[in-house]
Every structure is written in structure tokens, then in C-alpha cells.
Amino acid sequence: MKAMVLVGADQPLTLQAVDKPSLATGEALVQIKAAALNRRDYWITIGKYAGIKYPTILGSDGAGVVTEVGPDTDPYWLGKEVIINPGHEWGDHPAYQGKDFKIMGLPEDGSMAEYVKVKTEYLQAKPAHLTFEQAAAIPLAGLTAYRALFTKGGAKAGNKVLIVGAGAGTGTFAVQFAVAAGCQVFVTSGSGEKIERARQLGAAAGVNYKAQDWAEELKHLAGGFDVIIDSALGKDFAKVPGLCNPGARIVFFGATAGNIPELDARTLFAKQIQLLGTMMGTPDDFTAMLNLVNEHQIVPVVDEVFPLEDAQKAVDKMGSSSQFGKLVLRVS
Template sequence: MKAIVLEAADKPLVYKEVEKPTLAPGEVLVHIKAAALNRRDYWITIGRYAGIKYPSILGSDGAGTVAEVGSEQDNHWLNQEVVINPSNNYGQSDDYQGADFKILGLPDNGTFAEYVKTRVEYLHPKPAHLTWDQAAAIPLAGLTAYRALFTKAKAKKGDRVLISGVGAGTGAFALQWAVAAGCQVFVTSGNGEKIERAKHLGAAAGVNYKAQDWAEQLKLIVHGFDIIIDSALGPGFAKFPDLCNPGGRIVIFGGTVGNIPALDGRKIFWKQLQLLGTTMGTTADFTAMLQFVNEHKIIPIVDEVFPLRDAQKAIDKMENSSQFGKIVLQNL
């Protein structure tokens, strides 16, 4: 089969012939129709991620048809259109991932290939209203944003939600999830066009975080937030407690700009704020997310589609952070 292979950190991705996976009982082989990129894939390609091995086939997001099964009892999955949950071995607790938790695409070979091997419990029916490209866009970013917003922050209709960095895949999904849930959504971005795009998708307003007074601008627009979703951290994070309503929840799942700066703890305890960390999600989270997608007929935002063989071009685009939504690789 053909696959995109990372042979070393200082080499571009290679489109080449590799051995097709063999199955053990309980495993399935999915013929990938479309796969999507995540920031995780970019960090791996430049050697800045834990546990990197070479050669590797990256890719956590994928949708396709079940081509083979490892057990007769799983025959009912054959030829079914599916989306793959990349959050594997989450563990016994719903509150945090266990020691055996892993994400599809490293250490196990991922979805940037004609076929990918996974376990049957990670298969979910593809939402019928979505194309392959749209379905492939959901798994990692969609799950991360869904758990952050609903499982952790307990978002409900009428909540005021701030999404920091809306152009990323997780940010775009958080926007779509929150709007569909009836929240009043506000956004930040370093790009004015992305703010306008977010407003077109239902955001009430947005500000450019590159402005010196971005937090003051938000205070003039809205009287406090119930929920703030952030994946950047960095110096700007210190403004969040001031922006929160009493009882507000700040949920984080990344640190692309740096670490959490010094915070005024008095504001946190007096306003009874919650600072919540989250990573990916459980099988129950993934199932609930797809039910939410089906119920609200949500269509994920796909920024651009590349042929599978052009995965390096797709990674190069992600490096520039010019996308709004997801970058997809097509293998039709």
C-alpha cells in the first residue's frame, strides 16, 4: 500500500510503498478515504514531540470503509463507512487518561496511508450528512474541543464563551460546538479575516490578540465570560481571570505560546474560578460528540484539501498557521 512516511526529523515526508498491516483478533483494517492534519503532526515532523520513532506513518484523523476484520464476530463492520476515534486506551477513569493512553499516529502508524489498522472499539459510523473530507476533519480536534467545552466546562445555553485563537482546528470546532449549543460566543485571533470568518459562523464579536489593549476591548464588548477555552497559554493568559465572571471556568489543552504566567491568586479564589486541564477524550465523549454532530447537522470547517501524496505541502501550510479550520488529505 502507499503511505506518507516520516523517515527523519530533518527530511521531508515521503510518499512510498509500505507493507500492508496484518490483523490480530479484535483489530480492523480501514481503507482511508480522507485524513486530516493536526498541529501534533507538524510538531512530530520537526522533531519536537515526545516519543518520536522513525520511520513513522503519521495521522490521527481518518474516515473510510472497513476493508478487513480480524475476528468473524466483527464481520458486520465490513464495508461500513466509519470515522476512527484516535484516543486509544483512555483508561479506567473518565476524569483523566491512564498510563497506557496513546494517540493514533504515534507510536502506532496512523491515517496518512491507504490503510490503517485500529481496534474495532474505535470505529464509529460516519455521519451520513458529511463528505469524507468533512468526516475526517472531526476526530482529534473535535473531540478535544467537545470535552473541553461540555465535559469539563459544563457549557449550557446562554453561557458567554471566549475562544482564544479561533483559527486553529480546535478553535473552529469549539466555535461550532458552542454556537450549536446556544452559547453567546466571542473569539480572539491574530488575523482580522479569521475574526470575520468566525462572526459569519455565529460568533457575536472578536478582537485581535496582537492589539495591546485586546482584553480591554473585550471588556467594552461583553460583561464577563462564563467559559474561556485556550490552547496557547503565554503572557496573555494573565488577563483571563479579569475577563471571567464569578464562577467562571478556564479550560486549557495546549501551550503553543509558552507557559502560564504569574497569576493573581486572590482574583481566582475570590471569584471562585476554575482552571481545568484536559487532553483528548473518552469513548463516551467521542460518541456524544458524533451524536451532537448528527443532531445539529454540523458541517466541520475544511480549509483546504490536498492529495495524499502532497502531505508535505499540507504540513508546510500548517507551519504558516494560515488556515481556518482543518487541512485534509484525500485518498479517493
């Protein structure tokens, strides 16, 4: 089969012929129709991610058709259009992942290939209202956003929700999911165009975080927030607790702008604010997320679709952070 292979840090992804995976009991072979990029793919290509091995086939997101199943494996999935849960071996505790948890696309080969092998327990039916390219955009970012908003953040109808960094894949999903749940949604972005696009997805308003008074402007617009979703952190995070309503939940899952700065502890305990870390999600989170997508006929935001052989161009675009929504590869 053909696959995009990473042979080393700061080396371009190259299209190569590699062996098609062989299957064990409980596994299925998925012919990938579309794959999508995540920020982790970019970090891996520049050598800034834990546990990197070379050569490797990246890609945590994929949608396609099951063409084979392993020996003594239920043939139910044969011929089915599927979407893949990229979080494997979560463990026994729903509150956190176990020591064996792993994400498809490293250490095991991922979806930037014509075929990928997956345990059948990680397969779900592709939402019927979506194309393969749209469905492939969902898994990692959609799961992360869902768990941050609902499992950890407890967002519900009527809550005021702030999404910090609305242009990323997780940010666009968080906007769509929160709007679907009946929340009043506000966003930040470094781009006025991205704020306007978030408004088109249902956000009530947004502010540019490059402005000196962005926090004051948000407070003027919203009054205060019940749930804040942040994947950037950095020095400006110190202003976030001041935007919270009493009992608010601040959920974070990344640190692209740096670590958590010194915070005013008095604000945290006086308002009984919760700081909650999260990462990916459980199989139950993944199922619930897809149920939300199907119930509300949510269509993921796809910024651009590239042919598989142009995967490096997609990685380069992700490195520039110029996209709004997901970058997708059409595989076959």
C-alpha cells in the same frame, strides 16, 4: 499499500510502498478515503514531540470504509463507512487518561496511508451528511473541543464563551459546538479575516489579540465570560482571569505561546474561578461529540484539501498557521 512516511526530524514526508497491516482478533482494516492534519503532526515532523520513532506513518484523523476484519471478529463493520476515534486505551477513569493511553499516528502507524488497522471499538459510523473529507476533519480536534467545552467547561445555553485563537481546528470546532449549544460566543485571533469567518460561524464578536487593549475591548463587548477555552497560554494569559464572571471555568489544552505566567491569585479565589487542564477525551466524549454533530448537522470547516502525495505541503502550511479550520488529505 502506499503511505506517507516520516524517516527523521526535519525530513520531508515521502510517499512509499509499505506492507499492508495484518489483523488480529478484534481489529478491522479501514481503507482510508481522507485523513486530516493536527498540530501534533507538525511538531512530530520537526522532532519536538515526546516518544518519536522513525520511520513512522503520521495521521490521527481518518475516515474510510472497512474492507476486512480480523479472525473471530464480528463482521458487522464490513463495508461500513466509518470515522475513527484516535484516542486509544483511555483507561478506567473518565477524569483523566491512564498510563497506556496513546493517540493514533504515533507510536502506532496512522491514517496518512491507503489502509490503517484499528480495533473495532474505536470505529463509529461516519455522519451521513458529511463527505469523507469533512468527516476526517473531526476526530482529534472535535473530541478535544467537545471535552474542553462541555465535559470540563460545563458550557450550557446562555453562557458567554470565549474561544482564544479561533482559526485553529480546535478553535473552529469550539465555536461551532458552543453556538449549537446555545452559548453566546466571542473569539480572539491575530487576523481580522479569521475573526470575520468566526462571525460567519455564529460568533457574536471578536477582537485581535495583537492589540494592546484586547482584554479591555473584550470586557466592553461581553462584560464577562462563564467559560474560556485557551490553547495558546503565554504571557497574555495573565489577563484572562480578569475577564471571568464569578464561578467561571478556564479550560486549556495547549501552550503554543508559552507556559502559564504569574497570575493574580486573589482574582482566582475571590471569583472562585476554576483552571482546568484537558487532553483529548474518553470514548463517551467521542460518542457525545458525534451525536452533537449529527443532531445539529454540523459541517466541519475545511481550509484546504491536498492529495496524499502532497502531505508535506499541508504540513508546511500548518507550520505557517495561515489556515482557518482543518487541512485534509484525500487518500483514495
